[in-house]
Amino acid sequence: MxxxxxxxxxxxxxxxxxxxxxxxxxxxxxxxxxxxxxxxxxxxxxxxxxxxxxxxxxxxxxxxxxxxxAVLAYDMPNVPGGLLKAVVEPLAKVGINLEYIYAFAESETGKAKVVLKVSDIDRAEDVLGKG
Amino acid sequence: MWEPQYEKMPREELEKLQLERLQQMVKSAYEKVPFYRAKFQEVGLTPKDIKSLDDVSKLPFTSKSDFRDNYPFGMMAVPLSEVVRIHASSGTTGKPTVAPYNAKDIDTWSNLMARTLASAGAHSGDVIQNAYGYGLFTGGLGFHYGAERLGATVIPIAAGNTKRQIMLIEDLGTTVLTCTPSYALIVAETAQEMGIDLAASQLRLAVCGAEPWSENMRAEIEAKLGVTAIDIYGLTELLGPGVSCECSYKTGMHIWEDHFLAEIIDPVTEQPLPYGQQGELVLTALTKEAMPVIRFKTHDIVNLYPETCECGRTMIRMSKVHGRTDDMLIVRGVNVFPTQIESVLLSVEGVEPQYQIIVDRERHLDEIEIWVEVSDAVFSDEMRSLEELEKSVRAEMDSVLGIAARVKLVEPKTITRTEGKAKRVVDRREL
Structure with missing residues (x-):
């Protein structure tokens, strides 16, 4: 998103x-x-x-x-491998560079929020989803 | 004494010689340089109006900006084909001040530098290690030619590579070191760190100039190097080093008045002041051929002492420079004007000229730091682009100023403003 x-x-x-x-x-x-x-x-x-x-x-x-x-932000499950599988790997596969990334874990919901700046925001959004 | 017939000339005779040379110089400027002719005509003056030395005050002043406006060759009185060398110093904006010399000028300068070195206490047979910068800067070649004329042995090492300097002082038996005063201290301290006592070497004299220094620095240089340290003064516009120099009595720098006519003026009213009073030094070159310089406002605040010196020289003495009437800074012997820095900043896209120049002296070496306020226009969420901005400002400064400046990005309104006007220069050096 x-x-x-x-x-x-x-x-x-x-x-x-x-x-x-x-x-x-x-x-x-x-x-x-x-x-x-x-x-x-x-x-x-x-x-x-x-x-x-x-x-x-x-x-x-x-x-x-x-x-x-504009940056991209996603909620994702706070589990081992979450960041890797949900964000980093899919972008690396299509050759999109991460300029910077930061993430927060929310203990109540068990979710984590990740914010990323990428080399190509349109393509990254296509890969990671708009929702 | 190199030329006692001039250096000890009775005042009356000297003034007669000065008048003859001034008349000749004014005539040459009027006839050969359209810039001077126009300036003289503006005040309704012709060379014939200069009948006495006092008449010099009728002549219009020449300022640093005149060199900029007539860049590069508009002040010249000879065709370029007669010019054998061109030196330059930094101007008030991006363009340097150009100093052309014909063969006679180089001869005059070499002779005056020999006289200067002799006045400082050097003589033929000395081994002179010249650690002034060689190149467009007048220091290196000015000292070099003077030392050769004197009959000394010159080591043209230039500034830098301090450990090698120390090795050569010891191995070659250097007796005289010529360099900026801050560099003399760096040599002294580096030797100490290497466990070498230069006071025990054959070094006995240091001839230091090109930047302001104090009596405290002199005492330190003398103690640490085991030398007599002598102050020297000059300006690129006038010839380079060799305009004035101390003698062994160290009671002011003798201006070589057979070649330079010195006046002292009130920097505000521009009216002549009596000798002894502090004011702005104004110099007229009396023998320069390629580029006449008449009543050049040096912006240096000094005192002039006309009494005959104990050394026997009748030539007037000038004090150390107490300050400047403009905002020029001398950083590592290089003239730096805040306007130069401003024009560099304006040339870098997106940068607003909200800046402050911080000059400090760390380990006797001048450091210059330029603070630049970051506006919304150049700010980025990416560190890389801000670092690139710093880098491009630094590179541009280096190419224009010829010295490495540290660039620091700061928040808006960081730079002190007094009555809405930003303070451009903070000089933290304690001399």
Whole structure:
């Protein structure tokens, strides 16, 4: 399923993530999945949130540099080999490259959520399904 | 003393010589360089109006931007076929300042550099290890020709490869080291790390310039290398190194006034100031042929001392450079203007020119870091594209500035703004 992801440019320094998360919390925006890619000087925070438009506005008001883009997100069974069989193998077979991937396990439902950015989103969606 | 007949010339006689040469130079500029002719005509001046040395103040100033506007050969007074060499230094934007020399200019420069080295305490028979950069930069070849003229033995090693420098100092019996002051300290500390005491070597003199340095640095260089460290000054526009140099008394750098006419002006009103007062140094080349330079505003803030020196030289002395009237930085001996950095950033697609230049000195070596604010336009969710952005800015800086700069992407509004105006340069170097 194709969804919107919000990415935020954040300096690599103590407390900066607090400054970024606070406006989301204040606006009652729930983070469903999150990952941080880090370099020496900065990080890229990538998130899937309950209210993308609200998150964009809250972060822009707090003067963060942001970007939204389409990624693929799937719920899958939280079992051994789940990620491998449901996502990674099917993409590898048709030669689609994974730019990055992050995943969350939900203990109540026994499911896991996986978010992926791929080299060819249309083909990947055909392979993995639109639902 | 290399040329006592000039260096100790009575002031009256010297000023007479200066006036003759100034008149000749103004005439040549007026007749051969349309740029100067137009500037003189603007203020209704002809060469005949220069009747005394004081009349120099009637002449219009020449500024760094004039070189840019007349790039590359618009300031030249001779055809290119007479030019035997071209040096260059960085200009205020992407284009360098070009310095052409005819055969006579190279001869004058070599002689002045021999005089400079002699004033510093070098003589024929010395082994001079020249660790200034060779190439477009005037330091390398300027010292090289001067050392040969002096009758010394030159080792044209250029800057870098410090361990080899130390080996050659020991093996070849180097007596004089010529390099930037920060590099002299790197040589000293590298030798210490290698367990070599250079104070016990034959090295006795270091001639250092091309960047600002302090008395503290001098004391450190002298103690660690076991040398006398002498300060030297020059500008590419005027010839290169060899405009002025200290003598063994170290009470200011003697300006070679038979070749350069020095004035001190108020940087704001541009009015001449009396000697002794701090102001902007203005220099006129009196003997340069390929490219006349009249009343060049150096942007260097100095004091001028006219009293005869204990060494016997009558030539006026200038203090160390106290500061700049513009925002030019000297990083590892290379002139860097914030406007150059801005034009580089503008040439990289998507980058907004919100930047700050941080200059620091780590282990005596200048480090330059350029902070660039990341706008929504260049931001990406992929690390790779941000790293590529950093890389392309760095590569472009390297090719334009000629020095490696670290590029750091920062959040918007990170860069300090005072009254809405971003602070472009943060110089953390303690000299």
């Amino acid at each position: 194709r969804i919107k992801q919000v990415s935020v440019f954040v300096s690599n320094e103590p407390g900066r993530l607090v400054d970024m998360l606070k406006p989301l919390s204040d606006n009652e925006i729930d983070i469903q999945a999150l990952s941080v890619a880090d370099s020496t000087d900065f990080g890229i925070v990538r998130m899937v949130v309950s209210n993308t438009e609200g998150a964009v506005k809250a972060l822009q008001d707090a003067q963060f540099t942001i970007r939204t883009n």
